[in-house]
Amino acid sequence: DAGITQSPRHKVTETGTPVTLRCHQTENHRYMYWYRQDPGHGLRLIHYSYGVKDTDKGEVSDGYSVSRSKTEDFLLTLESATSSQTSVYFCAVQGAFGTDTQYFGPGTRLTVL
Amino acid sequence: DQQVKQNSPSLSVQEGRISILNCDYTNSMFDYFLWYKKYPAEGPTFLISISSIKDKNEDGRFTVFLNKSAKHLSLHIVPSQPGDSAVYFCAATRTGTASKLTFGTGTRLQVTL
Numbered sequence: 001d002a003g004i005t006q007s008p009r010h011k012v013t014e015t016g017t018p019v020t021l022r023c024h025q026t027e028n029h030r031y032m033y034w035y036r037q038d039p040g041h042g043l044r045l046i047h048y049s050y051g052v053k054d055t056d057k058g059e060v061s062d063g064y065s066v067s068r069s070k071t072e073d074f075l076l077t078l079e080s081a082t083s084s085q086t087s088v089y090f091c092a093v094q095g096a097f098g099t100d101t102q103y104f105g106p107g108t109r110l111t112v113l
Numbered sequence: 114d115q116q117v118k119q120n121s122p123s124l125s126v127q128e129g130r131i132s133i134l135n136c137d138y139t140n141s142m143f144d145y146f147l148w149y150k151k152y153p154a155e156g157p158t159f160l161i162s163i164s165s166i167k168d169k170n171e172d173g174r175f176t177v178f179l180n181k182s183a184k185h186l187s188l189h190i191v192p193s194q195p196g197d198s199a200v201y202f203c204a205a206t207r208t209g210t211a212s213k214l215t216f217g218t219g220t221r222l223q224v225t226l
Contacts, residue, residue: 104156
């Protein structure tokens with residue numbers, strides 16, 4: 001347990017509405033990540049952050065934006081949700097500095113109708 | 114282009130026997146590999162990792178083998194237990210690239226009594 005919580009844990013929304021998912025960590029990890037998990041694709045990186053206000057794109061960043069105004073919080077925003085963004089979203093943190101191991105939160109299941 | 118492949122979607126093994134999960138990769142720049150275990154409705158849990166400077170790493174019942182020339186790694190679980198029933202993801206990264214992980218599609222392991 002790397003002290004990661006995600007909120008909400010479940011959300012149902014409609015196409016075209018904005019959605020923000022929150023990842024909160026309590027152990028001062030520098031690197032944070034957002035992944036989505038879909039059948040047949042495993043987990044795919046959406047965006048990541050390497051410090052406050054420092055973020056970069058991952059493999060599947062289209063339609064998503066992120067923000068990190070505090071070390072402990074990493075927000076993922078869907079500006080205008082689409083049905084293709086129905087997925088399970090996982091936040092992760094890098095373990096000890098200099099290692100490549102990541103530790104994951106419990107996930108948010110998002111359904112876009 | 115799937116850079117990390119897990120070609121077996123599922124595997125069934127009897128309790129007490131060995132489980133062998135396989136993973137292939139195509140990107141020769143990957144130099145650090147990880148296995149995660151995932152139960153339904155939970156986040157992935159880190160199991161074991163291996164650096165490309167090694168060909169084997171062991172942790173209790175779990176052993177990961179790396180064959181760099183074949184771009185192949187495998188996870189051995191001995192002996193298998195019913196609690197090992199889960200989806201196992203292989204992941205890879207290149208050291209120094211912000212630990213961005215590329216995941217396989219997962220193998221569902223069922224350990225039967």
